[in-house]
Amino acid sequence: MNRRLRMGMVGGGQGAFIGAVHRLAARLDDCYELVAGALSSDPTRAAASAAELRLDPTRSYGDYRDMARAEAARADGIDVVAIVTPNHLHAPVATAFLEAGIHVICDKPLAVSLAEGQALAALARRKQRLFALTHTYSGYPMVRHARELIARGELGDIRYVHVEYLQDWLASPVEQSGNKQAGWRTDPALAGPAGCLGDIGTHAWQLAAFVTGLTPSELAADVHTFVPGRRVDDHVQAMLRYANGARGLLVASQIASGEENALNLRVHGTRAGLRFSQESPNELWFTPQGGETTRLTRGRIDSPAAAHATRIPPGHPEGYLEAFAQLYRDAALQIVAQQTNTPAPPESLMLTTVDDGVAGLRFIEAMLESQARQGAWVGV
């Protein structure tokens, strides 16, 4: 890459785990230079975070709710903005920067309603700007290989999809624990109407869709809250039906005591089945119907998609940060391709974008509609 892209960041300031992940991911492949930030809704914290990151204080956009400063970002020659705010600010912040002609890399979920998400997709198209969504897990090499295997027909016709995402960090009432993410992800005014559903339910949805190339046509949901007094869901499950006749189960829970970040996917077709576990991301389990199970790793596959999404030789584990960095790298490849009027590497197009985000919001709205109708089957 002949020059690093100039990046601003909105949100993700002090104490934000995912803010640090975005900054490390942007730095790992040296594609970006973080030059400015509006890192908090509190100007004092914003200034302290900017100083901590050695950002030019004259380029601190202060209160990130003041979107008028997006023009300042354009004047600063910012190529792309990373949005790492609570969910309710994704749409207003992204809208301001897209209108200023600036590309967007935004944390999931895309927005707090399908209508907001569809408006963002239309704006990004009209402004011809990239809108990347950081669905981390599609950045893993072995996830991209799983997608290739299914696309090549190695599993045959898909019959059953099982995706579960289990955590336990919200198993107790932590809203007032000082955990920054717990504070806003359990507040419907900041997170939107979907708690666990919007946070990790969309990850589960997107991983199953990314790997299988299929999205359910209907679902029957149980959207539940275990912790008394909690104002958003903390456990969701759904039965899925696909247009090709396949069936599926999706579970996302943040009260699953003993589980840390257990995202597991199983896909079963007429010819073979596969299993992926996010907590062991350097391997993929593949079993032909009636055959032996094989542990696939980067050193034992011929996969352009996996090769593109890796940095160090097989046997040297890559993890969550590298998967996140892959999304930033793919975004940079696409932005530079547009700026230089050259084609982006095909593998970089596996990046999840605003359209994936809209599909995730459609899933959320179907889940909430089914729940409102006592678990009735609804279209997605």
Ligand code: SOE
């Ligand atoms: C909390 O559930 C969380 O930090 C999510 O918000 C991230 O998207 C996920 O990658 C890890 O867990």
